[in-house]
Amino acid sequence: MSNEATLHSQQEVMHGAHDHHDHEHHHEDSFISKYVFSMDHKMIAKQFLITGIVWAIIGAFFSVLFRLQLGFPDATFPWLESILGHWAKGGRITAEAYYALVTMHGTILVFFVLTAGLSGTFSNLLIPLQVGARDMASPFMNCLSYWFFFLASLVMMASLFVQTGPASGGWTMYPPLSALGDASIGSKIGVDLWLTSMALFVVSQLLGGLNYISTLLNMRTKGMAMTKMPLTIWSFFFTAVLGVLSFPVLLSGFILLLMDRHAGTSFYLSDIFIAGKALANEGGSAILYQHLFWFLGHPEVYIIILPAMGMVSEVLAVSSRKPIFGYLAMIGSLFAICILAFLVWAHHMFVTGLNPFLGAFFVLLTLLIAVPSAIKVFNWITTIWKGNINFTPASLFSIGFVSTFISGGLTGIWLGNSSIDIHLHDTMFVIAHFHIVMGVSAFFGMFAGIYHWFPKMYGRFMNQTIGYIHFWVTMIGAYLIFWPMHYEGMAGMPRRYYDVSGWASFKQFGGLNEFITIVVILVFAVQLLFVFNFFYSIFKGRKLTTQNPWNATTLEWTTPIHAGHGNWPGEIPEVYRWAYDYSKDGRDFIPQTEPIGPNESAH
Amino acid sequence: MSGFLAVLVVVLIFIVIFQIAKASEYVSILKGEKKAREQSNRINGFLLIAFLVLGLIGVYWCNDLLKGKILGESASEQGEGVDTLIYVTLAITGVVFVITQIALFWFAFKYQEKEGRKAFYFPHNNKLEVIWTVIPAIALTILVAFGLKHWFQLTSEAPKDAAVVEVTGKQFNWIFRYPGKDGALGRRDIKNIDPSAGNELGLDWNDPLNKDDFMPTELHLVVGKPVKFIIGSRDVIHDVGLPHFRMKMDAVPGIPTTLWFTPKFTTKQMKEKTGNPDFTFEISCDQMCGSGHYSMRGVIVVETQEEYDKWVASQKSTYSLTHADTAAPAAPAGEAKADSTQKAVAANIQ
Numbered sequence: 001m002s003n004e005a006t007l008h009s010q011q012e013v014m015h016g017a018h019d020h021h022d023h024e025h026h027h028e029d030s031f032i033s034k035y036v037f038s039m040d041h042k043m044i045a046k047q048f049l050i051t052g053i054v055w056a057i058i059g060a061f062f063s064v065l066f067r068l069q070l071g072f073p074d075a076t077f078p079w080l081e082s083i084l085g086h087w088a089k090g091g092r093i094t095a096e097a098y099y100a101l102v103t104m105h106g107t108i109l110v111f112f113v114l115t116a117g118l119s120g121t122f123s124n125l126l127i128p129l130q131v132g133a134r135d136m137a138s139p140f141m142n143c144l145s146y147w148f149f150f151l152a153s154l155v156m157m158a159s160l161f162v163q164t165g166p167a168s169g170g171w172t173m174y175p176p177l178s179a180l181g182d183a184s185i186g187s188k189i190g191v192d193l194w195l196t197s198m199a200l201f202v203v204s205q206l207l208g209g210l211n212y213i214s215t216l217l218n219m220r221t222k223g224m225a226m227t228k229m230p231l232t233i234w235s236f237f238f239t240a241v242l243g244v245l246s247f248p249v250l251l252s253g254f255i256l257l258l259m260d261r262h263a264g265t266s267f268y269l270s271d272i273f274i275a276g277k278a279l280a281n282e283g284g285s286a287i288l289y290q291h292l293f294w295f296l297g298h299p300e301v302y303i304i305i306l307p308a309m310g311m312v313s314e315v316l317a318v319s320s321r322k323p324i325f326g327y328l329a330m331i332g333s334l335f336a337i338c339i340l341a342f343l344v345w346a347h348h349m350f351v352t353g354l355n356p357f358l359g360a361f362f363v364l365l366t367l368l369i370a371v372p373s374a375i376k377v378f379n380w381i382t383t384i385w386k387g388n389i390n391f392t393p394a395s396l397f398s399i400g401f402v403s404t405f406i407s408g409g410l411t412g413i414w415l416g417n418s419s420i421d422i423h424l425h426d427t428m429f430v431i432a433h434f435h436i437v438m439g440v441s442a443f444f445g446m447f448a449g450i451y452h453w454f455p456k457m458y459g460r461f462m463n464q465t466i467g468y469i470h471f472w473v474t475m476i477g478a479y480l481i482f483w484p485m486h487y488e489g490m491a492g493m494p495r496r497y498y499d500v501s502g503w504a505s506f507k508q509f510g511g512l513n514e515f516i517t518i519v520v521i522l523v524f525a526v527q528l529l530f531v532f533n534f535f536y537s538i539f540k541g542r543k544l545t546t547q548n549p550w551n552a553t554t555l556e557w558t559t560p561i562h563a564g565h566g567n568w569p570g571e572i573p574e575v576y577r578w579a580y581d582y583s584k585d586g587r588d589f590i591p592q593t594e595p596i597g598p599n600e601s602a603h
Numbered sequence: 604m605s606g607f608l609a610v611l612v613v614v615l616i617f618i619v620i621f622q623i624a625k626a627s628e629y630v631s632i633l634k635g636e637k638k639a640r641e642q643s644n645r646i647n648g649f650l651l652i653a654f655l656v657l658g659l660i661g662v663y664w665c666n667d668l669l670k671g672k673i674l675g676e677s678a679s680e681q682g683e684g685v686d687t688l689i690y691v692t693l694a695i696t697g698v699v700f701v702i703t704q705i706a707l708f709w710f711a712f713k714y715q716e717k718e719g720r721k722a723f724y725f726p727h728n729n730k731l732e733v734i735w736t737v738i739p740a741i742a743l744t745i746l747v748a749f750g751l752k753h754w755f756q757l758t759s760e761a762p763k764d765a766a767v768v769e770v771t772g773k774q775f776n777w778i779f780r781y782p783g784k785d786g787a788l789g790r791r792d793i794k795n796i797d798p799s800a801g802n803e804l805g806l807d808w809n810d811p812l813n814k815d816d817f818m819p820t821e822l823h824l825v826v827g828k829p830v831k832f833i834i835g836s837r838d839v840i841h842d843v844g845l846p847h848f849r850m851k852m853d854a855v856p857g858i859p860t861t862l863w864f865t866p867k868f869t870t871k872q873m874k875e876k877t878g879n880p881d882f883t884f885e886i887s888c889d890q891m892c893g894s895g896h897y898s899m900r901g902v903i904v905v906e907t908q909e910e911y912d913k914w915v916a917s918q919k920s921t922y923s924l925t926h927a928d929t930a931a932p933a934a935p936a937g938e939a940k941a942d943s944t945q946k947a948v949a950a951n952i953q
Contacts, residue, residue: 078606079606094894095894095895095897096894099891099893099894099896168894169891169893170891174839174840174890174891175839176838176839176840176856177839177840177891177892177893180838180839183774183838183839183893184893184894185894269856269857270856270857270858271793271837271856271857272793272837272838272839272856272857273773273793273796273805273837273838274774274838276798278793278794278796278805282857283857284857285857285858286840286855286856286857286858287855287858320714320722321722322722322723322724322725323724323725323726324726325725325726325727325728326726326727326728326732327726327727328727329727329732351842351851351852351853352853352855352860353852353853353855353858353860353861356754356755356758359754359758360751360754360755363747363750363751363754364747364751367743367746367747367750368743370739370743371736371739371740371743374735374736374739375732375735375736375739377703378703378731378735379732380707381703381706381707381710382725382731384707384710384711384714385706385710385714385723385725386714386722386723386725387710387714387722387723388714388715388716388717388720388721388722389644389711389714389715389716390640390644390716391643391644391647391648391651391711391715391716396647396651399651399707399708399711402707403704403707403708406699406700406703406704406707407700407704410696410699410700411696413692413695413696413743413746414689414692414693414696417688417692417746417747417750418750418751418754419684419685419688419750419753419754419757420685420688420689420692420750422685422757422849422850422851423682423685423689423846423849423850423851425851425889426842426844426851426889426890427846427889463624463625463628464628464643465623465624465627465628466620466621466624468643468646468647469620469624472650475654476654479658479661483661483662483665484665484669487665487669487670487672487673490673490674491672491673491674491846492674492844492846492847492887494844494887494888494889494897495889496891496896496897497896497897498896498897499897499898500897502897502898502900503885503887503900504881504882504883504885505846505847505883505885505887506887508672509672512669525613528617529617529620529621532617532621533624536621542628542632580726582722582724583721583722583723583724584724585724586721
C-alpha cells in the first residue's frame, strides 16, 4: 500500500487542477451510452482495440496449434483432443482441422486484427484529437461501424463452432474449392458464414472509412492546413481512401461467389467433375475471382501497413527529439504507395496462366513500389540520425518496425519479379516475406502506437519493464521464426502443407520446423504478458501526472488527461505550425498551438 | 496432470516476471525518474547494438547451416536464368539490407539520449532525397529489365519439336496423359468421365486420336529434349510445382495452361550429383486444394532417349486397357464394361 502511495503521490495535485474540466463537460451518460453504444470516438477506439486484442489472442493461438502439427507431425498431444474434440482425434490435429486453423488464422489476423484492430483503433482515437475536432463527422456512423464489426465478429466466431467446421480453403477463399461443399468439408456452411461475416465487415469498414475521410477533410481546427497535419493523419487518410475504393470490389466478388454456391450461377465455375458427377456449370472463370479478390487484397496489405508507418513516423520523431526527415517526401511516398497499390494486384497471379505481356506491366509497377518504400526507410533512418533518442517501448518497437520493414520489403523485390516468383510462388518463402513485412511490422507499429498513446487512452502508463521484455523477445523471436523460413521456400517447400514427411524434396527441414514451433510458443507466451500488462495497467498502471508526458507537439496532448466527450473543455486550440518542431532554435519542442515567433527560423 | 503442471509453471513464471517488473517501477520512482531513464536507455542502447552484431552473425550462420538443404543447380536449362536472377537480386538486396540495418541500429545506439546532447534540427534536404530516390530507381530498373528478359523467355512458345504431355490435377493426385504414336492428344469432355470404366479424364472414344493415348502413373521425360505440359484440372485449382526445374503453373478447371522446359540431368545423374540414392524429381501441388493438398505428389523420371523409348514401348494405351473385352479397333465407343483389367487401371489411377 505504501508503494502504491509512492506511485501515485504526485498525481493528486494535477488531478485537482483538472477537476473543473470534468464538471464543465459532464454528460448524463448511462452505462450503455458510455461504454456500449458509445458515440465518443475515444471509447469506440478502445472498443476496436480490445476486440482486436481478443481476436489477436485467438488468431495467434491458432497459429500455435498448427505450428505444433508442423513442428511435431508424429507427436500426439492429448490435451488437443480435449479442446478440439474429433478435430484432433488421438491428440493429433486432422488435416481438415489444420486447414481450418490456417484459414482462420489468416482471416482473423489480416482483417479483424490488423485492419479493424489497427486502423479502427488509431484512426478513431487520433483523427479527431490530432486535427482538433470534437468528434467524428458522424459519431453515429462511427458507432455503427464498430457494431457492424462486432456483428461480423460474432458470425465469424459462430462459424468456429458449426459441425462441419469453419471455412478451410485459405484466407483468400479461392473458388472452386470454396464454392463447392463437395470439395472440402469447410466449404459447406463454414464458407457461407465466412462470407456473411466478411460482408458485415466490409460495411463496417466503409462506415468507418467514409467517416475518417470526411472528418479529416472538413473538421480540422483553425490553422490546421493539410500540410500541417501529423503523418499519422496522412497515413490514416490514405488508408481510408484505399479501403473505401477497394472493399466494395471485394464485396462484389463475394456476392458472385455466394450466387455460385446457392443460385446455380457459373461466374467462377466451369468443367468440374466432383463427388462422382460432372457439374452443369460452364463458361465461368475461376481466375475472375482472383482478380476481384486481389483488387482489394493488395491494397489491403497497405491498409495494414500505412497506419503503422504513420504512427512509427510520429513516435520516431517524438522520441528522437527531431522533426521527421522529409515531411513532404513522406506524404508524397504515402501518396505514391496509395496509387500504386491499385495497380499491382496481378502480381499475386503470375502463375495462373496470366498473359505474360500483361504480367510484364505488373512486374514493372510492383517493383516501382520499392522506390517510395525506400524513400520512407531512408527518411526514418535519417530521422534518428543525430537525434537524442529516448528508448521507450514505443520507440523500440518503431525501430523494430523499420528493421522488419526493410527485411520483409527487400524479399518483396524478389517476389515482385515474376521470373523469381515462378520458383517461389506459394512456397514458405512467401510466408516468411509477408509475415515479416505486414505481420510483424504492422504489429510492431501497432505496439508502438499502443505504448505511446496508452496514456492518452487511459490516463495511465503501461509497465515499461514488461514493455522492454515484450519488445526484445518479440523482436528476436520474429527473426528466429521467419528468417530461416526463407530457406524452406528456396527449397520449394509449398505453403499450407499439413505434413512434409512424405516428400523426398522437403523432409530435410524437420529439425528446423521443430525449432520454429518452439520459438512460436515462446513468443506467443510473451504476447500474453503484453495483454496482461495492457489490462492491468488500465486499472493499476502508474498514473499520468502531466498532460503531455512525451513532450510532443501535437494537439492530442493539449486535452485534459481524462478528456470528456468533446475533447477540449473550452475552445478548440488554434494551430500555427507543423507538427514537427523538435529541437528547433534551441528549444526542445514547440507545440503546434504556439504562434510563430518573430525571429523564428523557417523549416 | 503434466499438462496442468506445465500451465502452472508458465503461470508462475508470469507472476515472477510481473513482480520484478512491478518492483522495478517502484525502484525507478524511489531512485528518481531521471536516473532510471538514463539506465534503461543505456541498457536498451547496448541491446540494440548487440542485436545488430549477433543478428548479422546469425544471418551468416543460418546460411551456413541451411544452404546445403536448399536446391542445388537447376535441373532445367530455363531454370538457370531464374537462378542467375536470384543471385543478382540477392546481391543487390543483400547489400541494401546490411547497409540499412547497420545504419538503423548504429544510429539508434550512437544517438541514444545523453545528458547535454542536443538533437540536430534537420527537417529536409532535397539533395539527399533526390539521391535516394534515383539510386533505388536505377537499381530496380536493372532488376526489371533482367527479370522481364527471363520472363519472356520462360513464358515463350515451346519449340516445335517439344514433346507434349498432359497433366491434369484432381483431388488429390495428378493424372498424366501422353499423346502416343500419332503425337496428338485426343478430345476429351468432362461429361464423359467415368472412373469405374477407367476413363478418368473423360476421353472421347469416338476420336481416333485417343486410341493410342496412354496414361502412366509417373511422368517420364527425355533429358535434353524440351517438353511442354498442357495443364488442366477436373475439380478445383491445383498447381504444378516443379522446384528442381524452377517451374510452376496453376491447373485451373476450364482454362488450360501450359509450361515448357528442357530437363538437364537424368534422375540417375541427380542421384550421383546430390549423393542421395533416394533422389526423386517431384511434382508438388502448390495451390491449396483441400484436405489432401499436402499429399498431392507426382513423380518425374528423367532418362535417356533409349530408356525412354523402351518405357514407351512397354506402355499400353488406355483405350486397349479399358476395352480389353471388345476387339480393339471396331469397338463401339462407350460400351466397355467394367472388368478386372479396368478395375486394375482405375485402382492404379486413383
